[in-house]
Amino acid sequence: xxxxxxxxxxxxxxxxxxxLPAEAIHQAxxxxxxxxxxxxxxxxxxxxxxxxxxxxxxxxxxxxxxxGVFQGLLRxxxxxxxxxxxxxxxxxxxxxxxxxxxxxxxxxxxxxxALGGAFAAMALVLTMSRLAGDFSRESLVLGGIVVSTFLGxxxxxxKALNEESVAAIVFWIMGSFQGRGFEHVGLxxxxxxxxxxxxxxxxxxxxxxxxxxxQAAQVGVAVGRARIGLLVGAGMLTAxxxxxxxxxxxxxxxxxxxxxxxxxxxxxxxxxxxxxGGGILLLWSDVLARTILSHGAELPVGVVxxxxxGPFFCLIMARGRRG
Amino acid sequence: MTAPIIEIQxxxxxxxxxxxxxxxxxxxxxxxxxxxxxxxxxxxxxxxRALSGVLPLTSGLVRIAGHDIRELSPKxxxxxxxxVAQKNPGLSGVRALSLVLMGRYPHVSFLGGYxxxxxxxxxxxxxxxSSLHLQDRGxxxxxxxxxxxxxxxxxxxxxxxxxxxxxxxxxxxxARTLDLYELLRIRNASGLTILTVAHDLNLAALYCHRLVxxxxxxxxxxxxxxxxxTSQTLSEIYETPLAVAxxxxxxxxxxxxxPRA
Numbered sequence: 386x387x388x389x390x391x392x393x394x395x396x397x398x399x400x401x402x403x404x405l406p407a408e409a410i411h412q413a414x415x416x417x418x419x420x421x422x423x424x425x426x427x428x429x430x431x432x433x434x435x436x437x438x439x440x441x442x443x444x445x446x447x448x449x450x451x452x453g454v455f456q457g458l459l460r461x462x463x464x465x466x467x468x469x470x471x472x473x474x475x476x477x478x479x480x481x482x483x484x485x486x487x488x489x490x491x492x493x494x495x496x497x498x499a500l501g502g503a504f505a506a507m508a509l510v511l512t513m514s515r516l517a518g519d520f521s522r523e524s525l526v527l528g529g530i531v532v533s534t535f536l537g538x539x540x541x542x543x544k545a546l547n548e549e550s551v552a553a554i555v556f557w558i559m560g561s562f563q564g565r566g567f568e569h570v571g572l573x574x575x576x577x578x579x580x581x582x583x584x585x586x587x588x589x590x591x592x593x594x595x596x597x598x599x600q601a602a603q604v605g606v607a608v609g610r611a612r613i614g615l616l617v618g619a620g621m622l623t624a625x626x627x628x629x630x631x632x633x634x635x636x637x638x639x640x641x642x643x644x645x646x647x648x649x650x651x652x653x654x655x656x657x658x659x660x661x662g663g664g665i666l667l668l669w670s671d672v673l674a675r676t677i678l679s680h681g682a683e684l685p686v687g688v689v690x691x692x693x694x695g696p697f698f699c700l701i702m703a704r705g706r707r708g
Numbered sequence: 709m710t711a712p713i714i715e716i717q718x719x720x721x722x723x724x725x726x727x728x729x730x731x732x733x734x735x736x737x738x739x740x741x742x743x744x745x746x747x748x749x750x751x752x753x754x755x756x757r758a759l760s761g762v763l764p765l766t767s768g769l770v771r772i773a774g775h776d777i778r779e780l781s782p783k784x785x786x787x788x789x790x791x792v793a794q795k796n797p798g799l800s801g802v803r804a805l806s807l808v809l810m811g812r813y814p815h816v817s818f819l820g821g822y823x824x825x826x827x828x829x830x831x832x833x834x835x836x837x838s839s840l841h842l843q844d845r846g847x848x849x850x851x852x853x854x855x856x857x858x859x860x861x862x863x864x865x866x867x868x869x870x871x872x873x874x875x876x877x878x879x880x881x882x883a884r885t886l887d888l889y890e891l892l893r894i895r896n897a898s899g900l901t902i903l904t905v906a907h908d909l910n911l912a913a914l915y916c917h918r919l920v921x922x923x924x925x926x927x928x929x930x931x932x933x934x935x936x937x938t939s940q941t942l943s944e945i946y947e948t949p950l951a952v953a954x955x956x957x958x959x960x961x962x963x964x965x966x967p968r969a
Binding site for chain 1: 757760761762781782783784785786787790791793796797799800801802803806810811813814816818819821862866
């Protein structure tokens with residue numbers, strides 16, 4: 386699986402709206418590695434294609450890992466940043482930051498605002514679900530739908546009030562990597578690394594929390610601290626992904642399930658392999674999104690993931706009912 | 709005189725708007741094998757939850773091995789005291805051995821993983837509860853009795869001096885119940901202090917050296933089994949006539965129901 390990552394990245398370089406022969410791509414890769422002079426091919430391969438490929442890979446990895454954490458932590462197979470409404474929260478925070486033109490000491494506040502939005506949505510959904518019962522799969526997902534719908538409307542409103550400063554609304558609602566590259570990798574990577582490190586360090590606690598809060602405490606887990614750490618870490622991963630790509634659904638739902646079927650439920654390997662799997666899945670979803678339409682137009686990548694993720698969601702739901 | 713491993717002074721604990729335990733004071737010395745008995749709703753489970761540190765105390769003091777339980781970190785607490793709960797979930801897809809390894813959590817550092825020694829201790833504990841052959845089974849595929857043995861192994865793997873059990877035999881048939889209590893007897897003989905909630909009066913009288921009866925959240929009777937397990941005490945506490953006679957083989961006191969008619 387690890388070998389599939391460089392192979393996927395390499396293969397994906399061959400897809401794009403501007404036709405480039407294989408030779409030109411290999412030449413561009415060679416000159417990239419040797420640091421040779423700029424050429425048009427090099428700019429296309431490196432700045433346009435490679436940047437976007439890496440960004441889609443990292444975004445997919447972040448979404449899949451946070452989905453794996455939410456599923457384990459809430460003991461809910463339908464949980465992921467999208468179904469819980471956390472992606473919408475992050476998108477709303479990001480749209481606000483763009484719409485109001487917030488900056489902080491010259492740096493972009495985009496990921497920070499996304500993080501704030503993600504935490505706010507998380508708090509809202511968890512509180513609603515707690516009031517309705519005890520994090521049952523239905524109450525969580527219902528809370529997620531309500532929050533998503535509400536925040537989707539809020540994003541539309543922000544967009545309507547700031548015609549110029551906010552990118553097309555479909556970008557935030559359906560997610561897309563159009564026109565994005567290395568610059569955005571730099572923007573999201575710090576948050577992704579911190580969030581990813583936190584959840585991996587707490588993987589053992591995540592396993593034990595499967596026993597329930599009380600029994601986890603009885604074997605010595607500081608339950609409150611572990612839960613907050615995992616929520617914050619997963620929230621950072623979601624915010625990192627959403628702040629550069631908008632809302633992309635179902636990657637965080639589908640990938641951890643598939644990985645669990647393949648390698649079992651141990652959290653540390655589960656999260657690591659989910660990162661690889663989520664990265665590869667979103668990378669190829671994006672290739673599809675930018676090549677499937679013949680006349681050079683693009684499909685939002687969130688459309689692609691929703692098309693395969695929706696049916697998968699139904700499958701998990703039906704299986705859960707039986708079991 | 710051995711040092712007390714549990715000291716409870718004026719303990720009040722319970723749930724929102726419904727205090728359960730009222731002014732409980734109790735001392736358990738290292739090496740005791742004590743049964744907690746009492747009618748339904750008398751606070752037995754609540755006492756175990758308070759002692760294991762998961763239920764906040766309303767007032768009073770609980771010391772485990774000399775440490776105020778409120779000042780112990782969860783990890784430090786879990787090094788002193790292991791708990792076998794009444795209801796145990798099997799975890800979907802999680803192997804039985806992985807479940808037992810969770811008992812090693814308090815001995816593993818934050819950055820480290822489960823070591824070879826942790827694996828060995830987990831497997832030894834599974835062997836003790838006759839569940840080693842189940843180690844690779846998914847814990848959600850085990851029967852109630854099998855899971856109970858695995859969970860007991862998890863508690864033993866924790867390597868504590870104190871073991872709390874809440875009705876650990878509730879899912880077990882007669883033979884498995886005896887297996888469990890024999891294991892507890894052997895572990896107690898080698899120094900483990902045991903405090904177990906029991907529904908079965910006679911089972912408790914066979915194995916426990918000391919019995920503590922709770923009623924309405926308070927200690928109604930407390931003493932060595934031979935002295936306290938009398939027809940009068942039992943009949944008062946359970947509000948129903950109970951006769952007591954010696955066990956034909958061991959001589960331990962055993963209770964008999966008396967038809968009301």
